[in-house]
Amino acid sequence: xxxxxxxxxxxxxxxxVLKSERIYDFKDYTxxxxxxxxxxxxxxxxxxxxxxVGVQTALVASIAGNIIAVLLMSLATQVISGKYGxxxxxxxxxxxxxxxxxxxLILMSIFVIAWLIILCMMVAKAVGNIVLGFTGIDITTGIPxxxxxxxxxxxxxxxxxxxxxxxxxxxxxxxxxxxxxxxFLFAVVSMxxxxxxxxxxxxxxxxxxxxxxFLIAFELSMGxxxxxxxxxxxxxxxxKTTRAAYWPNIIGLVFAATLGTVMGVAASLLVNxxxxxxxxxxxxxxxxxxxxxxxxxxxxxxxxxxMLYNLGIGVKQVRSFLKLSWGKVxxxxxxxxxxxxxxxEPLYDSFYIILGISSMSCAPIAMMQLVDYYAFRKxxxxxxxxxxxxxxxKYYFWGGFNWVAIGVFAAAIVLYLLIFDPFLxxxxxxxxxxxxxxxxxxxxxxxxxVLGKLLLVKRGIGGFSESAEKVSTESVGENNL
Amino acid sequence: MDxxxxxxxxxxxxxxxxxxxxxxxxERIAIIEKQEAAGELIPGLNKVDHILIAAMFIVLGVLPVIxxxxxxx
Numbered sequence: 001x002x003x004x005x006x007x008x009x010x011x012x013x014x015x016x017v018l019k020s021e022r023i024y025d026f027k028d029y030t031x032x033x034x035x036x037x038x039x040x041x042x043x044x045x046x047x048x049x050x051x052x053v054g055v056q057t058a059l060v061a062s063i064a065g066n067i068i069a070v071l072l073m074s075l076a077t078q079v080i081s082g083k084y085g086x087x088x089x090x091x092x093x094x095x096x097x098x099x100x101x102x103x104x105l106i107l108m109s110i111f112v113i114a115w116l117i118i119l120c121m122m123v124a125k126a127v128g129n130i131v132l133g134f135t136g137i138d139i140t141t142g143i144p145x146x147x148x149x150x151x152x153x154x155x156x157x158x159x160x161x162x163x164x165x166x167x168x169x170x171x172x173x174x175x176x177x178x179x180x181x182x183x184f185l186f187a188v189v190s191m192x193x194x195x196x197x198x199x200x201x202x203x204x205x206x207x208x209x210x211x212x213x214f215l216i217a218f219e220l221s222m223g224x225x226x227x228x229x230x231x232x233x234x235x236x237x238x239x240k241t242t243r244a245a246y247w248p249n250i251i252g253l254v255f256a257a258t259l260g261t262v263m264g265v266a267a268s269l270l271v272n273x274x275x276x277x278x279x280x281x282x283x284x285x286x287x288x289x290x291x292x293x294x295x296x297x298x299x300x301x302x303x304x305x306x307m308l309y310n311l312g313i314g315v316k317q318v319r320s321f322l323k324l325s326w327g328k329v330x331x332x333x334x335x336x337x338x339x340x341x342x343x344x345e346p347l348y349d350s351f352y353i354i355l356g357i358s359s360m361s362c363a364p365i366a367m368m369q370l371v372d373y374y375a376f377r378k379x380x381x382x383x384x385x386x387x388x389x390x391x392x393x394k395y396y397f398w399g400g401f402n403w404v405a406i407g408v409f410a411a412a413i414v415l416y417l418l419i420f421d422p423f424l425x426x427x428x429x430x431x432x433x434x435x436x437x438x439x440x441x442x443x444x445x446x447x448x449x450v451l452g453k454l455l456l457v458k459r460g461i462g463g464f465s466e467s468a469e470k471v472s473t474e475s476v477g478e479n480n481l
Numbered sequence: 482m483d484x485x486x487x488x489x490x491x492x493x494x495x496x497x498x499x500x501x502x503x504x505x506x507x508e509r510i511a512i513i514e515k516q517e518a519a520g521e522l523i524p525g526l527n528k529v530d531h532i533l534i535a536a537m538f539i540v541l542g543v544l545p546v547i548x549x550x551x552x553x554x
Contacts (some may be wrong), residue, residue: 011502016509019516019523060545065539068542071534075526084513180524211553216547250537319497379525380517383510384488390495432554434546 013313016383017085017237024235026244032235033252038178038260039275040122040300041115045224045257046264047274048351051205052213058265061217062224062258068223070253072441073362074246076369077229081236084383088233089314092365093386094463095372098393099400102318107361108230109333112311114347114354116153116170116337119304121344124148125277126293126300133290134280141345149341152301157334159305160312161327174306177299184292185263188283193270201269212427218343219420219435223355224261226362226437228253236308256426275348308333358423359437364412367444368405374456375449376464385463394463402462404455408448416440485511 022427023030047059080091092102127148128140139145189198206213232249239245277296281289312330315321321329340347347353373379385394397403419428420436431440457464484516498506516522526534 008502011498014497015502015506016513018509018512019521057549060549064542064545067537071538071542075534079525083525085509209553211549214549214553240523242523243530246526246530322497383513387496387506387510388492389497392491392495393554 013234014087014090016090019085019240022085022238022240024239024244026241026248029235029239029244030248030251032254033248035153035174035176035178035252036231036235037252037257039174039180039303040119040178040296041224042178042257042260043264043276044118044122044269044351045220045274045355046261046266047268048220048270048355049202049217050265050274052207053203053217053265054201054269054427055262055265057214058217059258059262061214062221062261063254065221065223066225066254066258067216067250068438069222069359069363070228070249072370073226073229073366074232074249076366076373077232078236078239078245078249079242080369080373082231082239082242084381085237086233086386087237088230089279090386091233091381092369093395094377095365095368095379095402095405097395097397097400097402097405097462098389100397100406102401103401104365105318109311109315111354111357111361112230112307113333113337113340114357116156116304116333117149117340117344118351118354119300119307120149120152120156120337120341120349121145121348122277123152123297123300123304123350124344125275126297129277129281130285130290130293133286145345145358146341150345152304153334153337153341155301156304156308157330159301160308160330174302177295180401181292181295181299182260184264184284184288185267185279188288189263189266189270192283198266198270201266204268204272204274209432214430215435216427216433217424219359219431219437220352220355221261222363222435222437223357223359225253226366227355227358229362229366274351279353296362313408341426350423350425350427356420356425359440360413360416360422361438363437363441364409364444367441368448371445371448371452376452382463397462402456404451405448408444408451411443411447412440415443484514488514 006407045062048057049062053061061223077088077091084091089101089105092104093223096104124145125140128138128145132138132140139148189195203213207216228249264276267276267283268274271282273279275294280292280296283289284292308330311333312326315329315333316326324332373381382394388395390396395402416422416436419430419439420426421428427436430439456462483508488510489504492507492510493503496503496506513522
């Protein structure tokens with residue numbers, strides 16, 4: 001692809017979208033977000049929830065956790081992005097500062113790379129299960145899996161590097177494929193097992209306490225809900241109304257995703273494995289199961305390539321990457337993913353790490369954005385300052401960083417880790433009261449409100465015009481005296 | 482000086498965009514600012530939306546957790 005084109009696209013992607021250019025009404029966005037939500041991640045999340053809870057509890061926990069996260073997160077990202085036509089990283093500059101936002105973008109890039117690693121490993125596991133089904137040779141662990149996942153990563157890189165137009169077309173194909181797989185799972189569960197068997201199936205590795213099992217499922221579902229934060233603004237800015245940018249998220253990210261997740265829980269419980277690629281052949285037989293796995297491979301490669309492409313576009317918006325060729329930018333990301341693939345198997349088997357880290361990083365940002373936009377800025381952001389990277393920007397804060405927000409973010413991470421260990425999925429004693437993310441959300445909102453009022457709003461730092469005017473009036477008064 | 486000229490003078494060379502795209506960016510910012518000042522920008526959610534959000538938050542988010550807490554904790 002021509003460098004001029006990709007650089008042009010990278011810059012066009014970060015432009016504010018005007019009212020007259022919006023393409024999604026309520027129905028269009030519902031279709032888009034539902035297709036986006038019903039993908040491989042639903043099955044992996046379902047497989048993880050099945051470790052702790054059965055189908056009924058998973059259904060309740062998934063809806064409760066996702067709805068709290070999506071309602072709160074969308075109030076921040078969707079409303080701002082829908083109103084001003086900007087993506088999440090532009091809208092959050094008033095919270096983190098210009099440079100702070102870039103650092104957060106890098107953090108989120110690592111998070112996306114972790115997703116790439118997981119999807120490539122899922123492709124490798126699917127290939128391994130097909131080989132196992134046909135030849136009886138088990139290559140589903142160790143070096144063969146590493147090699148196949150690296151090959152899958154290389155294919156994704158080639159697709160992202162060479163074919164953005166093809167990618168956009170492939171993107172349309174992902175959603176129907178997962179609907180087919182969902183229907184396949186539903187039909188197989190209904191005909192071969194029956195829903196009575198599913199409803200009475202026990203979780204795979206539950207803790208002793210029913211309450212803790214529910215809370216962990218609720219916690220991980222909140223993580224799944226908040227994990228959408230980086231992607232949401234880019235879609236909301238294409239919506240014709242704020243309602244069209246807000247409510248379809250509940251339909252897609254909460255209810256449709258829960259449907260996929262619950263199907264994942266059901267399949268996990270029946271096959272006694274949390275790995276989605278291990279479900280298909282035992283459930284549907286060799287022929288149908290292989291066909292389903294081929295669909296999983298195709299959809300994962302497409303989703304992975306789209307993620308790589310979008311991440312490349314995002315990274316290209318940073319000036320130093322603008323000079324690098326498109327092949328090098330996407331190649332660099334893929335290379336980092338290759339290194340990460342050394343740990344792909346444990347990461348794939350411990351998917352809860354991703355959900356925990358999502359909650360830990362995205363929930364504090366969403367809550368600070370809520371406080372900032374509704375309480376401090378009175379539903380107004382300055383686009384001039386959001387796009388201004390120099391010291392003259394009101395969103396420059398201190399050296400390009402809003403240290404108040406960064407301090408609250410750091411405190412929130414410490415608090416989260418004190419309540420819940422996302423790396424081992426081990427709840428600490430305080431977890432029993434209401435999980436970690438719910439407490440962190442309240443903590444962040446209160447702390448950022450108090451510190452923000454004292455250190456930002458009252459001092460007029462960060463573009464709080466009313467307070468700035470008040471401060472300048474006071475100083476003029478003092479000078480006159 | 483009109484809005485566009487003012488934005489150009491204020492932001493030129495300070496964005497991550499090249500010269501070709503900066504012009505387009507400044508035009509867009511000027512249009513959005515004008516629409517916002519005139520109250521013609523896409524409005525946010527209204528009272529009914531906020532009531533629905535609160536209701537869903539409580540009924541589908543908080544109450545199930547309380548119910549499980551009472552039943553199993």
